[in-house]
Amino acid sequence: MHVGLIVGIGPAAADYYYRRILDAVGERGAALDLTMAHADIRTLLRNLAADDKPAQAAIYRRLTDRLARAGAEAVAVTSIGGSFCIDAFKPVSPLPVIDLLEEVERGVAAAGYRRVGVIGTNVAMRTRLYGAVRSAALLVPEGEMLDRVHDAYTAMALAGAATEVQRSTFFEAGHHLMARGAEAVMLGGTDLALAFTGDPPFPLFDCAGVHAAAIARAALP
Numbered sequence: 295m296h297v298g299l300i301v302g303i304g305p306a307a308a309d310y311y312y313r314r315i316l317d318a319v320g321e322r323g324a325a326l327d328l329t330m331a332h333a334d335i336r337t338l339l340r341n342l343a344a345d346d347k348p349a350q351a352a353i354y355r356r357l358t359d360r361l362a363r364a365g366a367e368a369v370a371v372t373s374i375g376g377s378f379c380i381d382a383f384k385p386v387s388p389l390p391v392i393d394l395l396e397e398v399e400r401g402v403a404a405a406g407y408r409r410v411g412v413i414g415t416n417v418a419m420r421t422r423l424y425g426a427v428r429s430a431a432l433l434v435p436e437g438e439m440l441d442r443v444h445d446a447y448t449a450m451a452l453a454g455a456a457t458e459v460q461r462s463t464f465f466e467a468g469h470h471l472m473a474r475g476a477e478a479v480m481l482g483g484t485d486l487a488l489a490f491t492g493d494p495p496f497p498l499f500d501c502a503g504v505h506a507a508a509i510a511r512a513a514l515p
Contacts, residue, residue: 296327297513298366298389300357303335303373304451307484311372311506318510326513329364331357335452338376342417347379354383362388370394370509374484374501375415375451378424392512394505395426398480401504403429407478410499411471413464414482416444423482423501433476435467443467447483456489464489472496 297315301308308330319326333353341350358369370392371377377394384391402410407430412419419440422432435443446460464486468479478497481490490498 295367295512295514296329296365297392297509298358298361298364298369299328299330299509300333300354300361300369300371300373300376301330302332303338303371303376304454304485305335306451306454306488307372307502310484310487310502311509314503314506315510315513318507319513322514324514327365328513329361329366331360333357333376338373339448342375342378342415345378345417347382350376350379351382351386354379355386355388358388368392368512370505372484372502372505374418374423374482376484378417378421380424392505392509394501395424397505397508398423398501399427399429401501402427402480402499405478405499407499409433409475409477411468411474411476411479412482413443413447413467413471413479413486415447416440418482419443423480432480433471433474435470439467439470447486450488451483451485454485454488461489465495468496 316326361369369389380393409431411433419434442463446463450456450460471479478499480499481501484502
């Protein structure tokens with residue numbers, strides 16, 4: 295299947311998805327048929343902060359029209375933060391949507407987790423990943439730690455690179471969540487792969503990785 299990706303939110307996430315999908319399809323000996331359309335991360339962050347789902351869904355629809363004209367048969371939004379309006383986008387999308395939030399819920403249920411910590415944007419954390427996970431209780435950072443995680447995450451996503459200070463903030467939050475009973479820490483921001491390289495200090499649930507695997511399965515002949 296020819297898949298279309300809405301990318302750029304943020305740029306490091308686009309690279310992460312592309313490499314994961316390309317590797318997964320290549321391992322099966324298949325050729326990848328894929329087209330990307332760019333969305334602006336600053337516009338997304340404004341719409342996310344204002345909870346303006348119709349505005350962001352309209353952007354996705356316009357980009358999906360472009361992908362459909364290029365031959366795409368399904369579309370995916372390569373952003374956890376960008377999925378805040380996915381329920382508004384799906385009914386108006388010209389193409390079937392490979393929904394990140396649905397794939398995350400399936401993955402959490404399959405893993406058998408009962409309590410999972412979440413780090414990401416303040417909206418993703420406060421809404422427990424937009425209420426998408428029903429099979430496990432989601433724990434989020436408390437007090438000023440939540441704001442620190444959000445600030446570190448948005449700065450990292452805009453820059454496309456993680457600093458040691460940002461990495462330390464995420465690790466500190468993750469350790470606190472594990473101490474409160476989390477069985478794993480959910481990377482609830484697509485760009486968090488920039489910070490969690492090598493051996494992680496605690497078990498991770500990689501939302502973007504789960505989504506990329508689902509896109510790769512759809513892309514296989």
